[in-house]
Amino acid sequence: MTEEDEAAFxxxxxxxxxxxxxxxxxxxxxxxxxxxxxVQHALEKVYRHWSRIRHDNPESYARRVVVNAxxxxxxxxxxxxEITFARPPDTPxxxxxxxxxxxxxxxxxxxxxxxxxxxxxxYWEDLSENETAALMGCSAGTVKSQxxxxxxxxxxxxxxxxxxxx
Amino acid sequence: MRLEDELADAMEAHVADVRATPSMGAAIRxxxxxxxxxxxxxxxxxxxxxxxxxxxxxxxxxxxxxxAPGPAAGPTADARATQLQEVxxxxxxxxxxxxxxxxxxxxxxxxxxxxxxxxGGRVAAQDPAAGQRVPxxxxxxxxxxxxxxxxxxxxxxxxxxxxxxxxxxxxxxGDLGDGRKFGGVEFGYLPEGLxxxxxxxxxxxxxxxxxxxxxxxxxxxxxxxxxAVVYRGGAATQVAKRMKGYREQGARPVGIDGxxxxxxxxxxxxxxxxESGTPTAVWTERRGLAVEVMLSPDxxxxxxxxxxxxxxxxxxxxxxxTE
Numbered sequence: 001m002t003e004e005d006e007a008a009f010x011x012x013x014x015x016x017x018x019x020x021x022x023x024x025x026x027x028x029x030x031x032x033x034x035x036x037x038x039v040q041h042a043l044e045k046v047y048r049h050w051s052r053i054r055h056d057n058p059e060s061y062a063r064r065v066v067v068n069a070x071x072x073x074x075x076x077x078x079x080x081x082e083i084t085f086a087r088p089p090d091t092p093x094x095x096x097x098x099x100x101x102x103x104x105x106x107x108x109x110x111x112x113x114x115x116x117x118x119x120x121x122x123y124w125e126d127l128s129e130n131e132t133a134a135l136m137g138c139s140a141g142t143v144k145s146q147x148x149x150x151x152x153x154x155x156x157x158x159x160x161x162x163x164x165x166x
Numbered sequence: 167m168r169l170e171d172e173l174a175d176a177m178e179a180h181v182a183d184v185r186a187t188p189s190m191g192a193a194i195r196x197x198x199x200x201x202x203x204x205x206x207x208x209x210x211x212x213x214x215x216x217x218x219x220x221x222x223x224x225x226x227x228x229x230x231x232x233x234a235p236g237p238a239a240g241p242t243a244d245a246r247a248t249q250l251q252e253v254x255x256x257x258x259x260x261x262x263x264x265x266x267x268x269x270x271x272x273x274x275x276x277x278x279x280x281x282x283x284x285x286g287g288r289v290a291a292q293d294p295a296a297g298q299r300v301p302x303x304x305x306x307x308x309x310x311x312x313x314x315x316x317x318x319x320x321x322x323x324x325x326x327x328x329x330x331x332x333x334x335x336x337x338x339x340g341d342l343g344d345g346r347k348f349g350g351v352e353f354g355y356l357p358e359g360l361x362x363x364x365x366x367x368x369x370x371x372x373x374x375x376x377x378x379x380x381x382x383x384x385x386x387x388x389x390x391x392x393x394a395v396v397y398r399g400g401a402a403t404q405v406a407k408r409m410k411g412y413r414e415q416g417a418r419p420v421g422i423d424g425x426x427x428x429x430x431x432x433x434x435x436x437x438x439x440x441e442s443g444t445p446t447a448v449w450t451e452r453r454g455l456a457v458e459v460m461l462s463p464d465x466x467x468x469x470x471x472x473x474x475x476x477x478x479x480x481x482x483x484x485x486x487x488t489e
Contacts, residue, residue: 001309002291010191017186025184026177032184040190044197101176108173123170124177151169 005051016059017043020066026120027070029109035070042069064135067121071113107154115153118146199278199307200444200463255306257296258289263310266292276305276436283310284336285370303438339366342378347488349376349396351457355484356380357469357477360391371458372401382465391465392481397456405456409448411437423483425449429475432460447478451487 001009017039024035024042042065046058053061108116114136121132122143129147133140256273258266263279266289270277279285287310294300339348345362346353360380367377375397379390397405409419412428417439419426427449433440445466448458459481466474 003295006293013186013191013194017190018184021186022181022184025181036187036190039186040193040197043190043194047194047198100172101179104173104176105180108177119173120177123174126174151173154173155169 001051005054008054009047009050012054012058012062013043016062020062023063023120023125024066024070026108026124027067027113027117028073029116030070030073034073038069038073039066042066060135064137067117067135071117103158104154107157110157111150111153115146115150118143119150122147197463199280199305252299253302253304255292255294255296255298255300257292258308259292259296261289263287263289263308266308270306270308274302275300276303277308278305279308279310279370281309281311283312285310285367286336287312305433336367336370337365338368338370339376339378342366345378345380348378350398350455350487350489351396351451351485352488353394353481353485355480356392357481359383363390369401371395371397372404374398375401390460390462392462393460395458395460397458399454402450402454402456405448405458406450408437409450412439412448415439419449422449422479425451425482427482429478445474445478447482449482451485455487457485 020043021032021035021039024030024039025032028035028038030038043062045065046053046062050058108119111119117136118132121127121135122129127135129140129143132143136143253274255275256269258269261269263283263285267277267279281287281290283290289308290311291309293307293309294304300306342348342362345364345366346356348366359382361383363379363381365378367375369375370377375395377393377395379393381389382391385391409428412430413419415438417428417430419428421427427447429445429447430439431441431443432438432446433443436446444463445461446458447460448456450456459478461469461474461478469477
């Protein structure tokens with residue numbers, strides 16, 4: 001790595017690390033601390049190949065590495081998560097807005113990892129079906145059906161709120 | 167409001183306050199170096215151990231941030247560093263690696279070599295750069311490029327796996343089979359699932375020293391899960407001084423199988439104990455023969471703290487001289 005490579009990597013981190021960390025938190029449903037560890041681990045891979053990939057869309061490479069790492073981390077954590085999230089909340093939240101958001105996130109976390117990743121990339125990152133498919137290494141058709149099924153499952157589990165959501 | 171919009175809002179609210187820390191670059195580089203197969207020199211340890219003795223223990227023990235090189239070291243690290251004796255980093259780019267390591271030693275700095283050229287290459291880059299002031303004992307990373315040999319294939323193959331994805335791994339000791347027997351010792355026990363890393367270094371850790379490593383399935387070339395170094399002669403004497411340095415930093419040896427073993431987390435400069443360093447066991451097997459075993463931080467995390475200690479003990483117990 002030349003000094004210029006190093007400087008470019010620092011610039012890349014300054015511009016992208018927060019977004020990647022946020023994606024990781026949403027995809028793997030982890031705490032910020034765990035997600036940071038995961039992102040550092042993934043970005044070490046990016047750093048290792050930096051001089052080769054820096055001129056070739058490093059952002060999409062980094063995002064792919066982070067999303068894949070988040071999916072597999074989430075698989076490992078799954079059993080514990082199911083136990084944690086199956087418990088009802090101790091106290092009802094005050095504001096209905098906050099309550100709705102918490103419920104949505106809880107339901108999001110209960111989805112299978114890849115399905116959750118599709119929802120995060122499609123609706124939070126606002127990627128197209130094709131972009132999401134390229135990033136996850138599957139077809140646009142799979143993205144479409146996973147997104148639809150993910151939304152349907154959340155809708156179903158939140159059935160008591162029928163009418164509130166379209 | 168549509169469910170996808172509600173969901174997007176909920177996700178946005180959940181992560182709105184999340185910011186990556188500015189120290190991420192330093193953490194990634196530290197991780198990168200920690201997982202590279204190490205070509206540290208025992209000579210560097212000798213010089214820096216003397217310095218460590220002069221440093222207040224709390225600095226030595228908490229040397230993590232101060233010992234992290236690279237431009238991203240934060241202001242806290244700088245503030246700490248000023249309390250240590252500072253030296254200017256010599257310029258070594260262009261020199262043969264062995265010579266560059268010697269220059270770093272004389273300057274009171276540690277050296278870690280990475281890159282395709284290994285211990286026999288030429289220094290293509292250094293970090294920190296020449297002229298920068300760093301605390302004594304600071305580790306300098308030298309990127310080694312292979313010295314081109316015109317007698318070899320004049321037209322380099324243009325395969326897809328060239329470049330830094332496929333670093334050249336030194337194999338100074340040739341084919342070691344399962345890698346358990348080298349340098350006059352035999353490793354009777356290795357954790358399950360590891361196989362020989364198919365590489366070795368002679369005198370990379372001082373003269374005379376031998377090193378090889380074992381890997382889990384799926385590791386990239388140049389990475390290790392467990393690495394071992396056997397020190398003979400002068401190199402063994404220098405390791406004994408490093409152990410004395412560990413003692414001065416508050417470490418105490420553990421009695422295992424009649425051996426007095428220092429089990430520490432060694433930092434970037436191997437003589438410094440660091441909280442987030444590499445789990446390292448080092449002991450004198452007999453006069454003129456010392457052994458060091460390192461678990462890569464990744465592998466140690468996978469084993470959990472208890473598991474890592476258990477495996478380390480079994481490796482130590484299983485080691486025996488063959489001559």
